[in-house]
Amino acid sequence: MDLGAIRLSLLLAGATTLALLLLGLPLAAWLVASRSRGKVLVEAVVALPVVLPPTVLGFYLLVLLAPGAPLGRAFAAVAGHPFPFSFTGLLCASILYSLPFAVQPFVTALAGVDPRLAEASLMLGASRLRTFLAITLPLAWRGVVAGSVLAFAHTLGEFGVVLMVGGAIPGETRTLSIALFDQVQALEYGAAHRTAALLLATAFAVLVAVSALQRRRALWWTGR
Amino acid sequence: MDRTLSFDVTRRFPGGPTVAARAAWPLGEGLVTVLFGPSGSGKTTLLRALAGLERPDAGHIRFGAETWFDAAARTFVPPRARGVGLLFQDYALFPHLTVAGNLGYGLHRAPRAEREARVAEVATRLGLTELLGRRPGALSGGQRQRVALARALAPRPRLLLLDEPLSALDAPTREVLRGELRALLEQAGVPAVLVTHDRTEALALGDRLVVLAAGAVRQVGPVHQVFSAPADVEVARVVGTENVFPARLLRREDGLAVVLAGPVELVGLDPGDLAGEAYACVRAEEVVLEPADGHASSAQNRLVGTVVSLSDEGPLQRVTLDCGVRLVALVTRRGSARLGLAPGARVTALVKAPAVRLVARA
Numbered sequence: 212m213d214l215g216a217i218r219l220s221l222l223l224a225g226a227t228t229l230a231l232l233l234l235g236l237p238l239a240a241w242l243v244a245s246r247s248r249g250k251v252l253v254e255a256v257v258a259l260p261v262v263l264p265p266t267v268l269g270f271y272l273l274v275l276l277a278p279g280a281p282l283g284r285a286f287a288a289v290a291g292h293p294f295p296f297s298f299t300g301l302l303c304a305s306i307l308y309s310l311p312f313a314v315q316p317f318v319t320a321l322a323g324v325d326p327r328l329a330e331a332s333l334m335l336g337a338s339r340l341r342t343f344l345a346i347t348l349p350l351a352w353r354g355v356v357a358g359s360v361l362a363f364a365h366t367l368g369e370f371g372v373v374l375m376v377g378g379a380i381p382g383e384t385r386t387l388s389i390a391l392f393d394q395v396q397a398l399e400y401g402a403a404h405r406t407a408a409l410l411l412a413t414a415f416a417v418l419v420a421v422s423a424l425q426r427r428r429a430l431w432w433t434g435r
Numbered sequence: 436m437d438r439t440l441s442f443d444v445t446r447r448f449p450g451g452p453t454v455a456a457r458a459a460w461p462l463g464e465g466l467v468t469v470l471f472g473p474s475g476s477g478k479t480t481l482l483r484a485l486a487g488l489e490r491p492d493a494g495h496i497r498f499g500a501e502t503w504f505d506a507a508a509r510t511f512v513p514p515r516a517r518g519v520g521l522l523f524q525d526y527a528l529f530p531h532l533t534v535a536g537n538l539g540y541g542l543h544r545a546p547r548a549e550r551e552a553r554v555a556e557v558a559t560r561l562g563l564t565e566l567l568g569r570r571p572g573a574l575s576g577g578q579r580q581r582v583a584l585a586r587a588l589a590p591r592p593r594l595l596l597l598d599e600p601l602s603a604l605d606a607p608t609r610e611v612l613r614g615e616l617r618a619l620l621e622q623a624g625v626p627a628v629l630v631t632h633d634r635t636e637a638l639a640l641g642d643r644l645v646v647l648a649a650g651a652v653r654q655v656g657p658v659h660q661v662f663s664a665p666a667d668v669e670v671a672r673v674v675g676t677e678n679v680f681p682a683r684l685l686r687r688e689d690g691l692a693v694v695l696a697g698p699v700e701l702v703g704l705d706p707g708d709l710a711g712e713a714y715a716c717v718r719a720e721e722v723v724l725e726p727a728d729g730h731a732s733s734a735q736n737r738l739v740g741t742v743v744s745l746s747d748e749g750p751l752q753r754v755t756l757d758c759g760v761r762l763v764a765l766v767t768r769r770g771s772a773r774l775g776l777a778p779g780a781r782v783t784a785l786v787k788a789p790a791v792r793l794v795a796r797a
Contacts, residue, residue, distance in 0.1 A: 335541030
């Protein structure tokens with residue numbers, strides 16, 4: 212088993228999930244609250260990775276963030292190294308690629324919270340931020356956890372984007388799914404079996420967990 | 436307190452009705468102002484505009500010297516800076532917080548000790564001390580209402596807004612809590628604006644009535660005055676023209692209550708919760724007229740008076756009498772002709788006791 216690849220995959224998925232919580236929750240809150248016309252476009256952009264071949268996303272990221280392009284120079288200035296074939300670059304691509312898998316459950320969960328509760332909070336002198344943190348988020352936690360778990364699992368399983376922008380540098384961009392590809396290419400079927408089984412088991416466990424979270428509609432606070 | 440609440444707001448709903456309401460009243464006189472009107476008349480929109488949850492398209496809202504909203508000057512004071520408490524129709528208690536957590540929510544800026552003291556104080560005042568550790572899911576409808584009221588009052592609001600506060604309750608609970616709510620509002624002493632479409636609620640809870648129809652304010656005045664002297668046909672239709680007399684309980688006898696309305700004694704069924712002040716209501720169509728020297732009958736109320744005016748309403752005639760109080764009777768034109776009714780004529784008005792509805796004013 213390639214322990215380096217396991218470690219890297221977990222690190223990438225963890226960091227992506229964390230970033231998606233920080234970026235995705237405000238985005239989801241905006242999508243729920245906004246009545247702006249541009250909302251449809253934003254929703255479409257967020258959903259794009261669901262239908263887009265990952266290679267297309269990877270290709271445009273490579274073009275836009277190439278070391279010579281303006282965005283690429285900005286990335287290098289902030290990250291300290293060029294975009295392609297780096298862990299940070301891979302992280303950015305993963306965030307975009309897993310965005311819908313986090314944001315869509317977040318939106319469903321936040322929209323399911325009675326808007327009057329947020330209004331009651333505002334009437335009691337709370338700011339919008341406090342209302343979100345003290346009322347909306349605790350009441351939407353199931354959906355937020357489900358979205359995070361889905362984003363985590365989806366990042367573990369990504370392949371095309373990693374291949375396009377990350378390559379297969381051990382310890383830097385060689386994730387489990389890439390390792391599996393390499394193992395098959397090298398005809399190491401024993402190792403390939405173990406890697407594939409690990410990814411399969413993880414994905415299955417995650418889907419069971421998500422479905423359990425969504426099934427248990429009975430809310431714990433309705434009782435005593 | 437000599438602050439005046441005034442508003443002149445317009446709110447358009449795309450493809451829907453337009454609310455264009457203006458009114459003003461001093462908050463010092465009369466504690467509870469009732470926004471009264473049928474559903475769709477704009478009363479909830481108006482309440483939400485006062486709360487700051489709804490931004491009107493045009494106009495202004497002023498609270499004393501403060502401007503809460505002014506479309507022309509682009510002034511908008513957010514809800515949290517208005518010092519206003521709102522009691523939601525379904526109470527909107529935070530389900531994941533305990534009663535204590537709900538009560539303390541609006542006090543987060545106060546130091547912990549002060550917050551806890553205020554929660555305990557409000558809980559004691561509203562009889563919630565036993566429930567502080569419970570979650571809203573484990574409360575009855577009446578308890579939820581009191582928690583919601585306590586939560587709104589805890590941060591000491593300068594104005595309390597109530598959106599149909601009794602409509603979420605079942606009928607028997609509603610009867611009980613109506614009187615209780617008036618007592619709690621009086622005890623809190625905070626000027627209140629209450630939305631309702633129920634005339635009994637308006638009578639039992641309000642001091643001042645603001646009648647809304649089709650998005651506009653049609654009449655503002657003391658509750659009984661608006662009910663018994665609607666300004667125009669529209670208001671009459673909304674409030675249902677009725678004889679509403681401020682009355683005082685004199686005595687009880689045989690399951691009946693005798694009240695004094697002006698100089699007139701009226702007998703009605705005893706609703707059980709009367710104590711002192713009340714309103715006596717008689718629908719105009721329940722009044723029977725007969726000659727002044729009429730014979731004896733089973734009717735409990737015989738009021739001798741003079742016809743003040745007559746006006747036709749289709750096959751019916753609206754007869755206004757002076758019986759010491761102003762009484763309106765709705766009779767057929769045929770019946771009126773038979774009695775030879777004309778202004779100045781002497782008649783006796785008969786009202787059966789069950790037709791006199793007595794509404795307690797806590």
